[in-house]
Amino acid sequence: MKRTLTRVMAALAIATGTLAAIAPAQAQTSTYTQTRYPVVLVHGLFGFDSLAGSLDYWYKIPQALRAGGAQVYVAKVSAANSTEVRGEQLLTQVREILAISGAKKVNLIGHSHGGPTTRYVAGVAPELVASVTSIGGVNRGSAVADALLKVAPDGSPLNGALAGTVDSTLVALIEKLAGQPSLPRDSGAALLSLSTAGSAKFNQRFPAGVPTSGCGDGEPVVKGVRYYSWGGNRTLTNPLDISDPVLAATGLLFKGAPNDGLVAACSMNLGKVIRTDYRMNHLDEVNQVLGLVSLFETNPVEVYRQHANRLKNAGL
Numbered sequence: 001m002k003r004t005l006t007r008v009m010a011a012l013a014i015a016t017g018t019l020a021a022i023a024p025a026q027a028q029t030s031t032y033t034q035t036r037y038p039v040v041l042v043h044g045l046f047g048f049d050s051l052a053g054s055l056d057y058w059y060k061i062p063q064a065l066r067a068g069g070a071q072v073y074v075a076k077v078s079a080a081n082s083t084e085v086r087g088e089q090l091l092t093q094v095r096e097i098l099a100i101s102g103a104k105k106v107n108l109i110g111h112s113h114g115g116p117t118t119r120y121v122a123g124v125a126p127e128l129v130a131s132v133t134s135i136g137g138v139n140r141g142s143a144v145a146d147a148l149l150k151v152a153p154d155g156s157p158l159n160g161a162l163a164g165t166v167d168s169t170l171v172a173l174i175e176k177l178a179g180q181p182s183l184p185r186d187s188g189a190a191l192l193s194l195s196t197a198g199s200a201k202f203n204q205r206f207p208a209g210v211p212t213s214g215c216g217d218g219e220p221v222v223k224g225v226r227y228y229s230w231g232g233n234r235t236l237t238n239p240l241d242i243s244d245p246v247l248a249a250t251g252l253l254f255k256g257a258p259n260d261g262l263v264a265a266c267s268m269n270l271g272k273v274i275r276t277d278y279r280m281n282h283l284d285e286v287n288q289v290l291g292l293v294s295l296f297e298t299n300p301v302e303v304y305r306q307h308a309n310r311l312k313n314a315g316l
Contacts, residue, residue, distance in 0.1 A: 033308035034069025036316055037105045037130045038097060042075045042090060044112025044138075045190055046170065048178040049074055059287040064301045070308050073097050073106075076180055077117060079171045082189035083202055086113070087120025089183065094121055094128055105130040107311055109304075111286050112136050112263070113194060115229075115270065116202060123206040126223040130316045132209065132271070133307060136231040136260055136285040139210060140203070140267040141196030143253040154192050163188035199267075215266035217273045226316065227271020230303070232280025233258035237294040247281045260285065274310075278303070 041058050050056045062072045075093050077086040094106055107130050108118035115137020122129040138145075152159040167185040175182050192198040203210050209218040209227030220227055235251040236244045247261025258265040258277070265276040279297035283289060287300040298306075 030068050031312075032068040033065045033305055033312065035071075035107055035308055035311045037103050037107050038071040038073055038101050039065060039107045039109060039308065039311075040073045040075055040090075040094065040097060042077065042108060042110035042114035042118050044110070044114045044117075045194065046079050046174060047077070047114075048079070048174050049076060049180060051174070051177045053179075055290070057286060057288070059291055060301050061287060061304050064305055065308050068305060068308065071101060071103075076183075078183040078185060079174050080167065080185050080187040080190040081183075082186065083113070083116045083120055083193040083198075085184060085186070085189070086117045087124070090117055091121045091125060091128075094125070098128065107131045107133070107316055109133040109135065109307075110137060112282065113138055113190065115139055115268075116193065116199070116206075119206050119208065119270075122223075122225045122227075123208060126225050129225045131226040131228065131311055131314075133311075134209075134227075134229040134268065134270040136263050136282055137229060137268050137270060138194045138199060138263050139229075139270050140264075141199035142194050142263050142267065143196075143255075143259075144250050144262050145191050145194040145198075146196050147253050148191055149195055154188065159188055159191075163191070209271035211269050215269060218269065218271045220272040226314065228274060228307070228310075229268055229270035229272070229276070230274040230278065230307070231263065231265065231268040231276045232260040232278040232282070232285055233265045233276060234279050234284075234294070235259070235261040235281050237279060237281055237284055237297075238292045241283075241289055241292040243283050243289050244281065247283070251281075274307070 048057055065072050075090055077089040105128055110118035115134030118132045122132045152162050166187040171185045208222035211218040235248040251259050251261045254264050260282040262282040268276045279294045284293040
């Protein structure tokens with residue numbers, strides 16, 4: 001049971017990393033993605049920047065955005081912690097990015113738990129944020145987190161023991177392989193934040209962009225911040241991708257509701273919903289694993305480029 005629970009938690013989200021203030025690393029070939037404000041990519045649960053220097057989380061995405069003229073930063077927040085803790089870490093980095101770049105605002109793009117994390121910053125410091133884009137974001141909770149909490153309820157000895165094990169093994173290993181400094185770890189708090197109940201509590205404090213209807217759009221602009229969202233609703237997308245069967249299994253917890261294996265499509269909705277029916281699963285949304293995505297859908301890298309161009313055209 002412990003091994004199974006750890007594996008499912010490991011699949012619950014992936015995302016990337018501390019402030020990696022990165023200047024464009026390759027020659028600019030166009031201005032297609034040249035946004036007015038810097039783009040900040042924010043990872044979700046169990047995130048990393050680059051594992052052992054060979055596996056990047058945002059696979060080929062920063063490079064493609066920079067090639068089109070965007071100034072891109074990859075944030076590093078706790079691999080596992082509450083939305084609020086991660087949000088405060090991101091807020092500190094946003095202020096550093098603004099000081100480094102000379103920009104007045106940033107465009108925040110968060111995947112999975114990175115969605116609520118970016119929303120926290122926009123909620124407490126909207127003057128620093130031009131836009132928030134939630135990709136496969138856990139904006140109204142995940143059935144996977146709910147299922148795990150049924151097995152190990154919050155505050156129970158089992159929950160504490162399992163969270164401690166995950167923190168000292170999986171999270172510690174991610175930090176070591178990523179070569180990043182250790183940040184506060186609390187897998188139990190992360191799981192609660194990603195649950196339906198935890199998300200509802202967070203949304204009471206930070207309702208900007210959250211739809212008021214079951215599966216509709218939210219308010220697109222709140223306090224000067226523009227909100228966007230997109231994601232996928234498939235689990236099995238590439239027969240060569242070893243992560244697909246895991247996501248197909250966790251996807252069964254959604255009882256037939258469209259989902260990407262870890263998040264229901266309706267839970268992804270925030271602000272202006274671009275699409276939540278891409279033929280992508282939760283990892284495809286960040287072009288993982290190693291670009292093994294559906295051949296019958298727009299490549300995820302191109303979707304990011306299109307969105308950067310959308311931000312550019314909106315004056316962001």
